[in-house]
Amino acid sequence: MTATQSRPAAPREWVGQGIDRVDGPHKVTGTAPYSGDVTLPGMLHAVVVTATIAAGTVTKVDTSALLTLPGVRAVFTHENFPRLNAGPQVAFGEAPPAPLQDGRVAFHGQEVALVVADTIQQAVEAARLIEITYAPEAALLDPADGSPEPLPYLPDTHRGDTEAGWAQADVRVGATYTTAENVNNPLGLMGAVAAWDGDHLEFHDSTQWPVNVRKTLAAMFGVPESGVRVHAPYLGGGFGAGLIPWPYKMLAAGAARALRRPVKLMLTRPQMFKLVGHRPDTEHQVRLAARRDGTLTAIEHRATSLASLDKPALGLLTSATGQVYTCPNVATVERTVRLNRRYPSAMRGPGEAEGNWAIETAMDELAYELGMDPLALRLRNIAADVHPGSGLPWSSNALVECCRVGAEVFGWSRRDPAPSSTRDGRLLVGWGMATAFYGAYLPQSTARITVYADGTAAVRTAGTDIGTGTYTVLTQLAADLLGLAPRQVDLQLGDSDLPDAAQSGGSGLASSLSAALTDAAANLRRSLLDLASPDSPLAGAEAGEVTCRDGGLCRAADPSARASFADLLAGRELTQLSAEGQTRLPDAAEAGMHQAGGFGARYVEVAIDPAIGRLRVRRIVTVTDCGRVLNPKLARSQIIGGTVGGIGMALFEETVTDPDTGRVANGTFGDYLIASCADVPDIEVLFAGGPDRFSPAGTKGAGEIGLVGIPAAIGNAVFHATGRRLRSLPITIDQLMM
């Protein structure tokens, strides 16, 4: 014991602590630069003009009057906008067609002209006065007239024989479920500032993926990728809207190149409904079959999402369907229908959120058909140990624990299963639950660590922090890896000149960058060890035997055998030392495991005033297995945000498209309803499980899983409260009046 006491105190672990956001002070003092804050000398302002027909051709744009207005510098149409190359293909992120190339209109709201002026006020007024003549054509607007086609990212899947499973069953349910178009609507309006110097482009953008914007702009403008630099140090939220290289980026870059002046282009709120993607309308036909004891014998999921003519839906509606429950017979079929509508894209929990609504509502229906507790039905079928498709053990799966912990905290055992059985005065009270799954995704990234003689360190990577906490969790991890305090670590993100990083999407970036950073730290220790002189206490140590602590390198087994970074650098007359690392992943199958995504269980209480159809969510208990939690405060914030999004998807959010014109009818925050603070009840956020075995950092991502399962849990609570099964989102007063 004496020997132990004489050692220095064990270093504090920063990972796992709920420290405040390191970028918080920048944000609350207004010093965090968003793309809209960037102002350059000589900068002009651009305003996008959008189409007022859904299909056809621009035949004439009368610009003569506009060009005489004060301050107006240019009006770009398909007749004078620079010709662009097609965008490159990249996973999930390929650009829609280049704007203003041929006058073709494929949806109401599409970019058809760009007005550039000295001030934003001048540009707005000129854009209002522009006169555009169209040759309209018959638009394909009714989904019933479209032809379903397969999705590029997800083939149909078959496991076992669903018809045989259907025949073996004692109880069967089948129904059609729908979800409405939702729009990401980050609070920060998206936009860009473009400035060219010859073939070199500085591009300040609202993006979740700077490297992809660089690649896309370089290809489309035919300039070297090496000369394009994309800055996105901060983003006012994204929820997926910042993943795609949208046409507004090409408009800003094209106008700036043609005019040889920096150009700022910011979208308006109504344009955010049209030009940066959305969660498309979906329809799901689900059939479930089970034996009397609740054992599933067949799952069939046929789903369709609406898309635009020029960009298919991301889909993924059926991607979780065969992965949660042990069922020998599973079939999924997924289609997209292309219409003269706006470009779809990814929105928080894309596909999984919609598919979960269908499957987890159907599971509740099955539970009632069986006369079985909905939780018991899940527990009967959860594939807790091995993946039901591959048969390999999960790298981690705490879904059963999520269900049990949530039920305990919520008080599920006190639930009377009979619909309309629980009242509070004139209110009908309902309790509902659902499980959640979000697919595993762990992309490649790189990161660089630099240590300096003063004992501080810099971490650099092109990845972004879209409000999720990337700055903070990487600072915590770097502090642990380097034996420093968080304030000694300087973190820079969101710059495509920094080491390449994946998109902030698919809930994969924290895992990806954590792995890259861990690898960089290992490389750095090796390089530092190489600097040690023969008389150093570190001499002869192997790379695996040393660790960083207190601004230096030491033997892990004997921290007193150490050399400070300053001494190591000075010995070789260096001022700094850098090392890069990359995401290194095990081969899951070789390691004998199935890579897991996030799991969760959601418990919801609603109260409904049946006479006037008023529904309020009163309480939510949400339990999530997202692997290792890097920062409980930020993870909790992610889950709360996802939960609020789930409430919006369930009860409020719906982009209304006029059936005759394809126009967005409610593209404002006054008309498109998102959950207000008064709609959000107490949310109890709990985590279950532990570090994942596949992910090098043990993390599985917390960004999207929080939303998944909330809509179904709310809908199931509505059924419990009222006995009314509602299968179409959002659930509104007119559906609830009794």
Next chain:
Amino acid sequence: MRAFVYDRPTDVEQAVAAVAADPQAAFLAGGTTQLDLMKDGVWTPDRLVDITRLPLRGIMVDGQLMRVGALTSMEELAAEPAVADRLLMVREALLAGASTQLRNMATIGGNLLQRTRCRYFRDPTVSACNRRSPDSGCAAVDNHARMHAILGVDERCVALHASDVAVPLVAVDAQALVVGPQGQRHVPLTELWVRADEGPSIEHVLGHGELITAVDVPLLPAGWRSGYLKVRDRASYEFVLVSAAVAVLMDGDLIADLRIALGGVGSVPWRARQAEQMLRGTHVDPVRFEQAGRATVAGAYTLPGTAFKVDLAVATLTRQLLAMTTEATP
């Protein structure tokens, strides 16, 4: 931004003269709806006469009458003790009507004259709007029409008057005090607005240059009870789906007297006089309440999207009548 002339007179006569002299001029008060309409290009005045420096702010209570200056903010009126004591439905409508920020900017005079929230009226790229452009048609009736009116409307226009506070003010027979080029007059609020089915492009009876300077609001006598029930999708910050303002004077379980107006259903704030007559002097009876509600919405003009408002209006009124006549005072 479209250029316009901006005036800020300091007395009422100057303000009225400035607007009266220019057919393209308009008054500007809190601006919470007008500036949106200007930004959206729906409303394009050449001259704005800012009236916020006029001495029209403040509340005077004189016996049974409360005079509310037209520039009194929604928040100030909600905080007025006489309103809390004797017109609770007005306070409830104000608080449910807007966020605190908006209540601090928006004025009572401006609230009464707010324009419809119709999504087709508010988008100038939609050409068919009889309210904006006479005889151009109505795009709303052919599309998704959940937020529109069902009373005082027809196929030419389904625009809703979305004010909350106007509903209880109509119920108590408040009057607008109006000053114009021809002098001063009183306009009962029940006669201030023009129903859409009586002329979709004319919203109210005020002439160009006429300015609301105050609203005279009768206070409910002692013994009356009132309340405002607003039904909407989300719990806060949303325009009304259906609302009911109800004031009652009970004599045991007999309804000695009452006032009723409905919001969210009419092209104008909807006074329900027939329902009042049916229930005055009767006993508390939910069946009768529902019949009175049915009578109020009889003859509703509905679209697929608004059909639910008929039953919702009946249910909302029935609920609020029950609350005012039977439930314990909070």
